[in-house]
Amino acid sequence: MNLDAMDLTTDEIAFRDKVRRFYEDNLTPEMRRAAYVTCWAFSEFEYARQWQKILHAHGWGAPNWPVEHGGAGFTARERIIWEIETARAHPPGINRMGQNFAAPCIMRFGDDAQKKQFLPPILSGDHWWAQGFSEPGAGSDLSAIKLSARADGDDYIVNGSKTWTTSAHFATHIFLLARTAIEEDKRKGLTVLLVDMDSPGILVRPIINIAGEHDFNEVFFTDVRVPRARRLGDENDGWRIAMHLLTFEHGAGTARIGFELRRRAASIRAIAHAESDGHGARLIDDPDFSRKLGLLEISVEAANAVAEALVLGAAAGAAPGPEHTLLNIRNREIDQALTELAVEAIGYYARPISARRAK
Amino acid sequence: MIPAAEPIGPAHALMPTPIYFARRGATMAGGAPELHRNNLARKLLQI
Ligand SMILES: Cc1cc2nc3c(=O)[nH]c(=O)nc-3n(C[C@H](O)[C@H](O)[C@H](O)COP(=O)(O)OP(=O)(O)OC[C@H]3O[C@@H](n4cnc5c(N)ncnc54)[C@H](O)[C@@H]3O)c2cc1C
Numbered sequence: 125m126n127l128d129a130m131d132l133t134t135d136e137i138a139f140r141d142k143v144r145r146f147y148e149d150n151l152t153p154e155m156r157r158a159a160y161v162t163c164w165a166f167s168e169f170e171y172a173r174q175w176q177k178i179l180h181a182h183g184w185g186a187p188n189w190p191v192e193h194g195g196a197g198f199t200a201r202e203r204i205i206w207e208i209e210t211a212r213a214h215p216p217g218i219n220r221m222g223q224n225f226a227a228p229c230i231m232r233f234g235d236d237a238q239k240k241q242f243l244p245p246i247l248s249g250d251h252w253w254a255q256g257f258s259e260p261g262a263g264s265d266l267s268a269i270k271l272s273a274r275a276d277g278d279d280y281i282v283n284g285s286k287t288w289t290t291s292a293h294f295a296t297h298i299f300l301l302a303r304t305a306i307e308e309d310k311r312k313g314l315t316v317l318l319v320d321m322d323s324p325g326i327l328v329r330p331i332i333n334i335a336g337e338h339d340f341n342e343v344f345f346t347d348v349r350v351p352r353a354r355r356l357g358d359e360n361d362g363w364r365i366a367m368h369l370l371t372f373e374h375g376a377g378t379a380r381i382g383f384e385l386r387r388r389a390a391s392i393r394a395i396a397h398a399e400s401d402g403h404g405a406r407l408i409d410d411p412d413f414s415r416k417l418g419l420l421e422i423s424v425e426a427a428n429a430v431a432e433a434l435v436l437g438a439a440a441g442a443a444p445g446p447e448h449t450l451l452n453i454r455n456r457e458i459d460q461a462l463t464e465l466a467v468e469a470i471g472y473y474a475r476p477i478s479a480r481r482a483k
Numbered sequence: 484m485i486p487a488a489e490p491i492g493p494a495h496a497l498m499p500t501p502i503y504f505a506r507r508g509a510t511m512a513g514g515a516p517e518l519h520r521n522n523l524a525r526k527l528l529q530i
Contacts, residue, residue, distance in 0.1 A: 160498075161498075264514055264515065264518050288512075290512075333504060333505070333508070334504050335500065335501040335504050335505070337501065337505070339505075391495075394495070395495050395496075395499075398493065398495060446523065446526075449519060449523065450523065452519070453516045453519045453520060453523075456510040456516045457510075457516050459506055459510050460506065460507060460510050460516075463499070463502055463503040463506045463507070464503060466499035466502070466503065467499050467500055467503045469499070470492070470495070470496040470499050470500075472492075473491060473492035473493075473496035473500075474496075474499065474500045475491075475500060476500050476501070476504060
């Protein structure tokens, strides 16, 4: 969605301009480039951390958090403006696993000591979190988790492995879903542990993707001791916490995503003006290609219209419902179709090559 | 190995392929679309 839909008040226009100026003044060319060549999340870690520190220094380290934990105190509509202006400026990625996933769970289920220990360093960028949920045999069926945590005195002893763990190679902490009991209902018997990545017995092995990028990893745990004080919430209550986290994973940034889909569609249109159809004419004049692009553009606009209604509805106090999940699924499908069409548009140049090789 | 190659072609041709692969993964993280569709269908049909 874009801001035209919002009918901004004078104060909101002033807020939008303040955010725009902030991005203009603080995003260096190196940071812009780092964000540009990052495909997935935060490969250019040093820039991402630097950026988080700048945000924090401005009091915008985690604008959507409650004010008592360091949030910016934006109104619901200011949050939308923030999201859209952030998408427009395209800064390096922040540590979403820490800020949007671990932190809300720590706020909700953590004790005072855990809140004090973990929330401020997420805000300042000193701690970087990874999410340790998926395992070789537990992906879509998350309840099949096998990594075990056995109680032993004041500790748990953790054994097993996680996979697809984004940014584990530079994370300081991992939000770990572990099995503490075997029950008939597999969702019972899971527990969340907040683990230091430098604990003895943790081994991180890179997974390099087809484009040669290193974003995620396998993480192996061998007799890793985790103090009981690092358990989040109750023992065997991990499923409830994981579900709390996943609602954030599915719901975050609806306004931003709509904006990004529009940008992707626009960039395909630009490419199709520059590329040829292989017979000397412009690709955009190829009826088959332009039909595909047109249909996708319509899907993007339709999804944006729904996003607008949902986001503005939520800002006016409407309770979130299943429409958010529906939109999320649709956005993901459109995202896949757009990125596929972009590859079709560049034809022979579509090789799996690391973007970081760009001059 | 292909990723060790230097980029060729115009600037606009550099990003689509890495982005395609990365977004393919990212749009599956936390459950692929078809899986969520199934979940919703089950819920609606109460099965
Ligand atoms: C880029 C990327 C980053 C990730 N980062 C993290 C991370 O940081 N931490 C973490 O814990 N995990 C992470 N993941 C893992 C992610 O959550 C899992 O990939 C996801 O849950 C799917 O699990 P899977 O890969 O085991 O696929 P599977 O569950 O094996 O699914 C394979 C295929 O089967 C289909 N399928 C499976 N079950 C059903 C069903 N019941 N009905 C219909 N179709 C079905 C799926 O839709 C899919 O097409 C990441 C994944 C990716 C791609």
